[in-house]
Amino acid sequence: MGAFLVKRLMFSAVTLFAVLTLVFIVIRIVPGDPALVILGDQADAAAISALQKRLGIDRPLFEQYLSFLSGAVRGDWGVSLVTGRPVLMEVLAVLPWTLELTAVALLLGAMIGVPLGAWAAINRNRMPDYLTRLLSLVGLSFPPFVSAILLLIGFALALRWFPVISSNRATWWDWFQSIALPALNLALIMAAYITRVTRSAMLEVLQEDYVRTARAKGVPWAVIVWRHALRNALIPVVTVVGLYLSILIGNSVLTEIVFNRPGLGKLIIGALNQRDYMMLQGMMVIYTLIVVVVNMLTDIVYAVVDPRVKLS
Amino acid sequence: MKTTWLASATIAALLCATPALAQKTTLVVGMQTQDAGVLDPHLNSGTPGKALMNWMFNGLVRIKPGQSSPDHIEPDIAESWTSSPDGKEWTFKLRQGVQCHHDLGEFTSEDAVFSLKRAGTKDTSAFSSDYAAFDKVEAIDKYTVKITLKNAIPSLLGQVMSYHGGNMVCKKAADGPDKDGFAKKPAGTGPFVFAEYVPQQYVKLVANKKYWRGEPKIKEIIYRFIPSDAARDLALQAGEIDLMSGRQEQAWVDRIARTPGLKVLTFGPAEMSVIHFNMTQPPLDNIKVRQAIAHAIDRAGIHQFRGMSISRPAVSVVPSGYFGTHETAPLLPHDLNKARQLLTEAGFPNGITIKAIHTTLPGMMSFMEATQAQLKRAGITLDITPVEHPTFHQQIRQDLSQVVHFQAARFPIADVYLTHFFHSSSIVKTPTAVTNFSHCKVADAEITAARTEQNKEKQVALWKTAQEKIIAEVCAVPVNEMLMNWAHRDNLDLGYELKGSLNLGPPITENTRFTR
Secondary structure, X not given: OHHHHHHHHHHHHHHHHHHHHHHHHHHHXXXXXXXXXXXXXXXXXXXXXXXXXXXXXXXXXXXXXXXXXXHHHOOOOOEOOOOOOEHHHHHHHHHHHHHHHHHHHHHHHHHHHHHHHHHHHHOOOOHHHHHHHHHHHHHXXXXXXXXXXXHHHHHHHHOOOOOOOOOOOOOXXXXXXXXXXXXXXXXXXXXXXXXXXXXXXXXXXXXXXXXXXXXXXXXOHHHHHHHHHHHHHHHHHHHHHHHHHHHHHHHHHHHHHHOOOOOHHHHHHHHHHOOOHHXXXXXXXXXXXXXXXXXXXXXXXXXXXXXXXXXX | OHHHHHHHHHHHHHHHHHHHHHXXXXXXXXXXXXXXXXXXXXXXXXXXXXXXXXXXXXXXXXXXXXXXXXXXXXXOOEEEEEEOOOOOEEEEEEOOXXXXXXXXXXXXXXXXXXXXXXXXXXOOOOOHHHHOOEEEEEEEEOOEEEEEEOOOOOOHHXXXXXXXXXXXXXXXXXXXOOHHHHHHOXXXXXOEEEEEEEOXXXXXXXXXXXXXXXXXXXXXXXXXXXXXXXXXXXXXXXXXXXXXXXOXXXXXXXXXXXXXXXXXXXXXXXXXXXXXXXXXXXXXXXXXXXXXXXXXXXXXXXXXXXXXXOEEEOOOOOOOOOEOOOOOOXXXXXXXXXXXHHHHHOOOOOOEEEEEEEEOOHHHHHHHHHHHHHHHOOOEEEEEEEXXXXXXXXXXXXXXXXXXXXXXXXXXXXXXXXXXXXOHHHEXXXXXXXXXXXXXXXXXXXXXXXXXXXXXXXXHHHHHHHHHHHHHHOOEEEEEEEEEEEEEEOOEEOOOOOOEOOOOOOOOOOOOEEOO
């Protein structure tokens, strides 16, 4: 396990370095001038040039790259070109919002998706199966910004159960109210994925000899399903959860915007629109780290779920 | 007895409840943005920041709240002012007792001088070029400021009003050891004081209890950044926000106006959509081709398309209502036959194809697509390359687009629009470039002469001639003007009639209040 982690960490460091370099180059290839964005459409060439100099974006690319890399190694991600505040501070301020949203959505998605998938599998080609497949198809087809608006119209405007602006965390009740709809919005998509994978994995497992043996021995059907079949069916589910976590974070961009929640997604869109190179670089490091960590955690969870898997 | 007791209890409850209901003093504003940008009035030129700055800062003078025309200039921090006959020396008498925010003391001439010099410095201001004609700014005494100009300019008062570089900052806040610290805790003298900034979420302002016009009735403003149009609409309907920036769409205006409890605000200055032709590139270097395009565009049709109550047809190459606009300028009329005939005369009987790099912003793109459809009828193919907004702004300044659609409002004096868009000093890709995309220079003499002309009638006549020359040369085709749309809940009383706002958002003054 220890050797595995060291190996993965070393691999992650190389990945991170490659991503940093790639991001640095790609961001600067994309047209658009941060100085022009900051100064607005009335700025003259002299003012734009003065600001470019002040921001340091007039320096040779290689010099900027070295300065960026040396800063990154020292944990200094620079300051936002637009707000002048440290990138790390801005990222850390919103990171917990995205992490908690993703975690709650994931949990909720699994709580909905796993039982539904199992229910569909044990009722194969019957009404519950058709219904579940239809629902999961709807969940997969619905763009998250559309479902977000529908949730807001239904639960925030018509029923007034939840607020439209989901950014109040003053009390636990406020926290619950502000996370409920955004998390549900993301969870519906996650649940759709998980339902389909659980169903197909369960169908496969239910055909196995040991299930037939257990039935022949008179083990109660509920015990067979929940103790013997479902646990084995969860291995592909864990893979899917790991893979789709990145998609979930991607979907959180739109969810954060519609529900007006702070978060990495909202920050990255703002940074992209404003061509805030420093902020974008910092964000990319965070996203890369998240993907690397999630992949590593997925591997570890394999070993926990399936004792046959050895981490080496 | 029981009835009497119940009635008494009800009245008592109402008496208790009424003050509570009347005490709404927090104004929540929903702005269409991810963030307000840097909180420094001399650096923040974006639409989301302008309104916010206006609530925190004063100028030496201001335009009366609710108006956007310089005809309504009135004293702000300066009580009075005088100017020399040649318009080069201006003396302002400051009001005594105006207090800087955050207990930084009285605002004096020293602050005003510092602020104007700061506005004219490239490193600290996005508007430094506006102050190029400033020679000296001096504090004559504690309450007197003297400005000496190298040459007279069309509106000195426009440079010292609560707009762009004219916003007065307090020296102690902006001249400290941490110069970047000003944007973290900006200090002016306006009705509202900066209290808190939470990135991506909001800026909180509180009432300036020492405001010299009187303590504002609104005690707190939460300026929320809500980029999603739908979320802002829903939040307004749910009563979570009280005032919001809206969309430039007739359907949106009609829908909000029909919604009980909500009101729409439509006001100027209008942003004018102009099609600029790069006259250095074929086939647009041929005036007959430019005339053909101008004849092919139907301004009335575009007006109808963009919304009858939120737009109006353009009248000249300077937006209507500006000081110096030629309100009856000889724009080429819509005439498809004439357009086809001119193309044939220019040697293009089978039509032409012209290319435009264009922003993907929906409002601007829909205009361009409508124009594309109109041009097609005359045999002119407009080939649009859609790019993201920052890319659009960079590439049109690199002279990469044959045709540029630019939608903008400027300080409402003809000189600004004419200089930025049609004077040779502003031609793109030059050291003094601003936004002259057409490479137009036919009216340089008139634009330059009008700037220093002290006789108002002669000045206006020069601007009129300049506009006629630009139209005759067909450097650009002005098409349509779009007004701004905001919405608010009907319990909000702005305290004035809103016809215009240079800062692109409704001013929140000491008199703004909730009626219930």
